[in-house]
Amino acid sequence: MAGLRISKAACTSCGLCQSACPAGALYIKRKAEVDRDACVLCGLCIEACPMGAITLEKEADAPTVAETTRDVWVFAEGLDGRPHPVAFELLGQARALAAARGGVVAALAMGTGAESWAPPLIEAGADRVYACEGDIFDSGMTEPFAAVLANLIETERPETLLFGATVFGRSLAPRVAARVGTGLTADCTGLDIGADGLLQQTRPAFGGNLMATIITAARRPQMATVRPGVFSAAPRAAGRQGEVVRVQQPTGLVLPQVLKTAPGAPGESIAAARVIVSAGRGIGNQKNLELVRRLAERLGGSMGVTRPLVDMGWAPYPCQIGQTGLAVAPDLLVCCGVSGAIQHLAGMGGAKVVVAINSDPQAPIFGAAHYKVVGDAVEILKQLLAQNKS
Numbered sequence: 001m002a003g004l005r006i007s008k009a010a011c012t013s014c015g016l017c018q019s020a021c022p023a024g025a026l027y028i029k030r031k032a033e034v035d036r037d038a039c040v041l042c043g044l045c046i047e048a049c050p051m052g053a054i055t056l057e058k059e060a061d062a063p064t065v066a067e068t069t070r071d072v073w074v075f076a077e078g079l080d081g082r083p084h085p086v087a088f089e090l091l092g093q094a095r096a097l098a099a100a101r102g103g104v105v106a107a108l109a110m111g112t113g114a115e116s117w118a119p120p121l122i123e124a125g126a127d128r129v130y131a132c133e134g135d136i137f138d139s140g141m142t143e144p145f146a147a148v149l150a151n152l153i154e155t156e157r158p159e160t161l162l163f164g165a166t167v168f169g170r171s172l173a174p175r176v177a178a179r180v181g182t183g184l185t186a187d188c189t190g191l192d193i194g195a196d197g198l199l200q201q202t203r204p205a206f207g208g209n210l211m212a213t214i215i216t217a218a219r220r221p222q223m224a225t226v227r228p229g230v231f232s233a234a235p236r237a238a239g240r241q242g243e244v245v246r247v248q249q250p251t252g253l254v255l256p257q258v259l260k261t262a263p264g265a266p267g268e269s270i271a272a273a274r275v276i277v278s279a280g281r282g283i284g285n286q287k288n289l290e291l292v293r294r295l296a297e298r299l300g301g302s303m304g305v306t307r308p309l310v311d312m313g314w315a316p317y318p319c320q321i322g323q324t325g326l327a328v329a330p331d332l333l334v335c336c337g338v339s340g341a342i343q344h345l346a347g348m349g350g351a352k353v354v355v356a357i358n359s360d361p362q363a364p365i366f367g368a369a370h371y372k373v374v375g376d377a378v379e380i381l382k383q384l385l386a387q388n389k390s
């Protein structure tokens with residue numbers, strides 16, 4: 001598996017790597033140390049280190065283009081004891097890709113009863129089903145799934161591997177990609193393949209303002225996740241025959257233990273709120289957020305925030321609007337000190353009426369607002385609260 005290596009001889013304990021790490025994975029204990037579970041292998045620490053003490057090492061390289069088959073694989077996630085509908089949608093697309101390449105379509109089924117999924121998966125387009133039965137998958141953790149997939153990739157060398165962009169698929173796919181050292185394109189809305197075998201993975205970029213087509217030039221398999229509903233399932237061919245390959249469940253895995261689960265604080269998710277008062281960095285400080293929260297409550301709504309406020313720990317993640325937060329569609333959205341960055345606008349396109357308060361008359365948020373108030377957000381919030389006493 002890939003990992004960071006820190007040369008203790010070269011490290012001066014300056015702490016620049018720690019400051020650069022967005023995942024909190026680096027810390028100084030006499031010399032720099034890395035928490036491998038937290039590390040996301042982004043490489044920012046490598047760039048930040050003035051001594052060149054940090055390197056990224058790979059124990060095994062992913063198969064290269066020349067070393068793979070032309071096969072297209074689909075991870076068949078389970079849902080209520082059956083393959084998830086997205087598996088059938090992916091199989092439809094996998095058939096088209098495999099036909100263009102002259103390869104085989106395989107589905108990967110894991111968990112209790114996985115072997116019984118083979119007939120429907122074959123009827124939906126799989127030529128082969130790798131079925132791995134076992135109670136190790138019952139925990140719902142991604143680790144055993146990732147272990148089986150990584151081993152199979154190493155031995156069978158598929159050219160392409162598709163996952164549904166479900167909650168589970170989004171968690172599993174990057175783990176597998178990291179283990180085998182290949183690329184992954186998330187949330188594809190289009191997949192095509194040329195005679196050169198390059199999977200053209202199309203997905204919205206820059207907050208949906210343009211479509212990017214991404215390729216994995218050198219590593220294999222080419223891995224993509226696709227949201228449910230993007231492709232249509234191919235019609236079932238009743239009685240279609242295929243191969244079933246039994247795979248042993250992994251042994252010797254040490255799984256994390258879940259000691260306790262706790263529900264999120266009630267009312268914090270803003271996804272369904274009809275009224276949202278949102279705050280950006282222009283709110284000044286965490287104390288002023290209380291004004292935003294109070295106005296939201298007065299209007300019977302919830303508080304939203306921009307990403308920097310979540311990053312600074314001023315508000316919890318379920319309040320974040322935007323590309324990497326939630327998409328919201330309230331009847332009324334009041335934005336206080338929000339600049340209107342494209343990644344934020346990507347989450348508020350569904351709002352019916354937008355009121356923006358910003359001290360900068362040129363702020364981009366005004367381009368998305370129906371009512372524009374140029375002024376100090378804190379003062380205006382205080383006045384609104386004073387005028388609307390509950």
Ligand SMILES: Cc1cc2nc3c(=O)[nH]c(=O)nc-3n(C[C@H](O)[C@H](O)[C@H](O)COP(=O)(O)OP(=O)(O)OC[C@H]3O[C@@H](n4cnc5c(N)ncnc54)[C@H](O)[C@@H]3O)c2cc1C
Pocket residue numbers: 279280281282283305306307308309320321322323324325326336337338339340341342343344347357358359360363375376377378
């Ligand atoms: C890959 C990626 C994903 C991202 N995802 C998200 C996301 O999901 N959500 C998100 O929000 N951001 C996201 N961002 C960050 C985004 O690019 C912006 O940096 C962020 O939205 C800016 O937040 P802001 O408007 O609070 O701060 P700033 O851009 O700093 O804007 C502050 C605004 O407040 C105004 N202001 C200052 N003082 C006052 C005052 N007293 N009264 C009124 N107005 C005042 C200023 O004029 C300015 O317009 C993402 C970035 C990247 C790279």
